[in-house]
Amino acid sequence: MSEVLILDQTKDNVAVALQTIANGERVTVLRNGDELSFHALEEIPAGHKLALVAIEKDQTIMKYGYSIGRATQSIQAGQLVHAHNVRSIRGKELLEEGSAHDA
Amino acid sequence: MMRNTFMGYRNADGSAGIRNHVVVLPMVICANSVVQQIEKRVPEVIAIPHTHGCTLDPRSNQEMTDVLGGIGSNPNVSAIILVALGCESVIMDDVAKIIARTKKPVETLVIQQLGGTKKTIAKGVQIARALLRDANKRERQPIPYSELNVGTECGGSDAYSGLSANPAVGVASDIHVDHGGTVILSEITEFLGAEMILADRCASPEVRDKLLDLVAWTEQSLASLGSSSVADITPGNLKGGLTTIEEKSLGCIKKGGSRAVQEVVGYGERPTKRGLVVMDTPGHDIESMTGMAAGGAHLIVFTTGRGTPTGTPICPVIKVSSNTTCYLNMQDNIDLDAGLVLTKKETLDTMGQIIHDEMIQVASGKRTKAELSENREFALRRYGSDCIIY
Numbered sequence: 063m064s065e066v067l068i069l070d071q072t073k074d075n076v077a078v079a080l081q082t083i084a085n086g087e088r089v090t091v092l093r094n095g096d097e098l099s100f101h102a103l104e105e106i107p108a109g110h111k112l113a114l115v116a117i118e119k120d121q122t123i124m125k126y127g128y129s130i131g132r133a134t135q136s137i138q139a140g141q142l143v144h145a146h147n148v149r150s151i152r153g154k155e156l157l158e159e160g161s162a163h164d165a
Numbered sequence: 166m167m168r169n170t171f172m173g174y175r176n177a178d179g180s181a182g183i184r185n186h187v188v189v190l191p192m193v194i195c196a197n198s199v200v201q202q203i204e205k206r207v208p209e210v211i212a213i214p215h216t217h218g219c220t221l222d223p224r225s226n227q228e229m230t231d232v233l234g235g236i237g238s239n240p241n242v243s244a245i246i247l248v249a250l251g252c253e254s255v256i257m258d259d260v261a262k263i264i265a266r267t268k269k270p271v272e273t274l275v276i277q278q279l280g281g282t283k284k285t286i287a288k289g290v291q292i293a294r295a296l297l298r299d300a301n302k303r304e305r306q307p308i309p310y311s312e313l314n315v316g317t318e319c320g321g322s323d324a325y326s327g328l329s330a331n332p333a334v335g336v337a338s339d340i341h342v343d344h345g346g347t348v349i350l351s352e353i354t355e356f357l358g359a360e361m362i363l364a365d366r367c368a369s370p371e372v373r374d375k376l377l378d379l380v381a382w383t384e385q386s387l388a389s390l391g392s393s394s395v396a397d398i399t400p401g402n403l404k405g406g407l408t409t410i411e412e413k414s415l416g417c418i419k420k421g422g423s424r425a426v427q428e429v430v431g432y433g434e435r436p437t438k439r440g441l442v443v444m445d446t447p448g449h450d451i452e453s454m455t456g457m458a459a460g461g462a463h464l465i466v467f468t469t470g471r472g473t474p475t476g477t478p479i480c481p482v483i484k485v486s487s488n489t490t491c492y493l494n495m496q497d498n499i500d501l502d503a504g505l506v507l508t509k510k511e512t513l514d515t516m517g518q519i520i521h522d523e524m525i526q527v528a529s530g531k532r533t534k535a536e537l538s539e540n541r542e543f544a545l546r547r548y549g550s551d552c553i554i555y
Contacts, residue, residue, distance in 0.1 A: 067328065069328075078324060078328065078406070080507065107406065108406075109323055109324035109325055109405055109406035109470075109488075110324065110406040111324075111406065111408070123408075125412055125415065126327070126415045126416075128358070128359065128362075128411070128415055129358070129411060130358065130408065130409050130411040130412035130415065131408065131409040131411055131412070143408070144403075144406075144408050145403055145408050145409075148408050148409060149409070150358075150397065150408075150409035150410050150411060151411075152357040152358045152384065152397075152409070152410050152411055153354075153357050153384060153387045153388065153397035153410045155388075155397075
């Protein structure tokens with residue numbers, strides 16, 4: 063069983079893989095006292111993030127208890143969460159997405 | 166009991182230094198060859214060649230004058246030789262005046278007045294030897310720890326940076342601030358998405374306003390570049406598991422620890438307060454470290470996940486890796502491995518204590534890997550040319 067790390071137990075919807083998780087491997091993790099258990103739906107390289115729960119398109123991705131961007135497509139629990147399905151809403155994205163402090 | 170002194174040099178103006186460097190600083194790229202050849206003949210001096218110094222817009226020209234003056238004024242520099250070509254837009258007398266306030270020896274050479282390259286080198290070699298003779302007579306003495314100004318930097322970050330190295334440096338920052346010392350948190354580009362955490366820790370509404378204005382200005386500068394097809398983080402960051410600037414920022418600001426933000430200063434500006442201070446520097450590691458050195462930082466603690474060798478000419482840089490693979494891959498360059506937090510051999514608290522102990526040892530003379538490998542990178546911030554956050 064692979065070790066994943068949740069930075070904020072109540073707010074985060076992603077976790078960090080502390081080592082590479084193979085496609086299909088079972089992931090079991092405690093979040094806020096509840097046991098979450100699902101299969102990795104693809105390989106999750108060490109240091110990368112996977113979804114703990116289903117995330118809808120345009121939903122905010124939470125890590126450390128704060129927004130790290132927005133889902134550009136729906137993401138299932140166990141899928142890799144990275145630049146292919148998440149967009150920043152800050153920096154160069156600001157003009158397209160609006161106010162700096164609305165997240 | 167808290168250890169409260171390190172062994173440093175007491176300078177003429179009352180400041181304390183942790184190194185005793187005799188520096189040869191060109192005002193302009195055209196003087197690089199002269200400073201490099203002086204260093205070749207007198208290897209104990211530190212030459213700081215750079216690509217700047219002329220044909221700048223007025224704002225950059227003033228900032229460059231101030232930053233070169235700040236580098237010369239850094240308390241680790243015991244004496245300095247400035248070398249001008251003679252027609253550059255950065256005026257050597259202005260730089261010399263800034264440095265002279267610190268009461269250290271400031272010598273000036275003008276290539277166009279001394280007969281050209283070879284004669285200027287000969288003159289510089291003669292002066293350098295005399296300055297070194299005086300510098301080598303100086304001895305270390307106990308200095309209150311509260312006088313130590315520590316810069317923080319991260320470069321080549323990966324997803325582990327925010328889990329191990331940066332929060333461990335944050336623990337060391339808190340220990341240092343609690344001793345009465347100063348910690349500089351840099352790289353405003355890496356505040357985007359995490360600035361409200363810092364804003365809520367500002368010591369006054371004025372500091373908070375200044376911080377948020379600075380972040381907004383930095384973000385507008387990025388946004389005005391227009392193309393969002395290029396990410397605000399590097400290919401290495403992305404490969405290391407970081408997805409967005411917000412995610413990177415939330416990890417980056419942990420280097421500053423958890424204490425109140427006392428002051429926000431400009432690029433290369435000297436803090437007037439002790440405690441945690443924010444400096445306006447770009448995400449470019451070298452330009453950022455140059456700003457902190459010009460602002461009087463004695464040493465810099467630098468975290469990395471991908472691995473980076475960079476140092477500064479005048480401030481020792483302590484490298485802390487976020488993961489053990491990086492440490493093992495770059496043992497020539499990395500001083501401490503915070504990857505031990507991930508493998509549970511250390512806690513964040515014990516790792517922070519280790520980093521803090523290293524800071525004291527380096528302040529007292531222990532040479533860092535970047536010093537041993539003679540990594541002396543130097544670059545100045547320029548306006549409008551930095552659009553990717555390293």
